[in-house]
Amino acid sequence: ETGVTQSPTHLIKTRGQQVTLRCSSQSGHNTVSWYQQALGQGPQFIFQYYREEENGRGNFPPRFSGLQFPNYSSELNVNALELDDSALYLCASSSQGTDTQYFGPGTRLTVL
Amino acid sequence: AQSVTQLDSQVPVFEEAPVELRCNYSSSVSVYLFWYVQYPNQGLQLLLKYLSGSTLVKGINGFEAEFNKSQTSFHLRKPSVHISDTAEYFCAVSGASGGSYIPTFGRGTSLIVHP
Numbered sequence: 001e002t003g004v005t006q007s008p009t010h011l012i013k014t015r016g017q018q019v020t021l022r023c024s025s026q027s028g029h030n031t032v033s034w035y036q037q038a039l040g041q042g043p044q045f046i047f048q049y050y051r052e053e054e055n056g057r058g059n060f061p062p063r064f065s066g067l068q069f070p071n072y073s074s075e076l077n078v079n080a081l082e083l084d085d086s087a088l089y090l091c092a093s094s095s096q097g098t099d100t101q102y103f104g105p106g107t108r109l110t111v112l
Numbered sequence: 113a114q115s116v117t118q119l120d121s122q123v124p125v126f127e128e129a130p131v132e133l134r135c136n137y138s139s140s141v142s143v144y145l146f147w148y149v150q151y152p153n154q155g156l157q158l159l160l161k162y163l164s165g166s167t168l169v170k171g172i173n174g175f176e177a178e179f180n181k182s183q184t185s186f187h188l189r190k191p192s193v194h195i196s197d198t199a200e201y202f203c204a205v206s207g208a209s210g211g212s213y214i215p216t217f218g219r220g221t222s223l224i225v226h227p
Contacts, residue, residue, distance in 0.1 A: 033214065040219075040220075041219055042116075042219050042220050090156065097213075098213070099206070100146070101213070102158070104155050105154055106154075106155045
């Protein structure tokens with residue numbers, strides 16, 4: 001069974017740029033959630049995708065957007081990057097209606 | 113809405129000593145409770161979860177937690193820690209209905225095990 005994978009591992013961008021992060025969900029899972037984890041903080045929920053549609057959103061501005069593909073993999077896009085967007089971005093997959101999410105290793109984004 | 117408070121930001125302990133990491137939650141609905149561990153530069157790994165039934169939950173790596181509804185707590189314990197337990201530990205709560213089960217995380221407790 002393949003776990004959740006994310007790419008890239010690390011990324012450095014400058015303020016104002018755009019970034020795309022990718023996630024492959026665990027085999028058999030149809031739901032993907034994205035989290036932002038700032039340094040020294042717990043993960044904060046960004047949004048969740050199920051059947052290629054957004055299925056819940058946290059308190060993040062519209063410049064955070066996402067996609068889910070037919071194979072249940074997902075992308076997180078962030079436009080107009082700000083310094084405060086520097087964080088570890090975590091992807092988690094699950095089966096819709098089940099209680100547990102399984103996390104990937106994360107993408108460390110640094111905005112200069 | 114749910115919230116989680118992890119009362120200790122850092123817990124130093126000597127190897128082979130017992131440890132308790134504290135977690136309190138608030139919610140207006142029935143909840144599921146989770147503990148995750150995060151090793152340096154890695155994602156989160158599920159340690160254990162409480163869904164229903166027995167209030168004492170056993171997880172991986174010798175950890176256990178006890179759900180106390182009256183005190184709205186879900187403290188994590190281990191009777192004897194190892195150096196390898198040094199990591200960040202996160203308590204999380206989600207609603208027990210609705211289907212999406214999106215967890216709300218605490219700020220984390222850094223467990224530091226000294227030799």
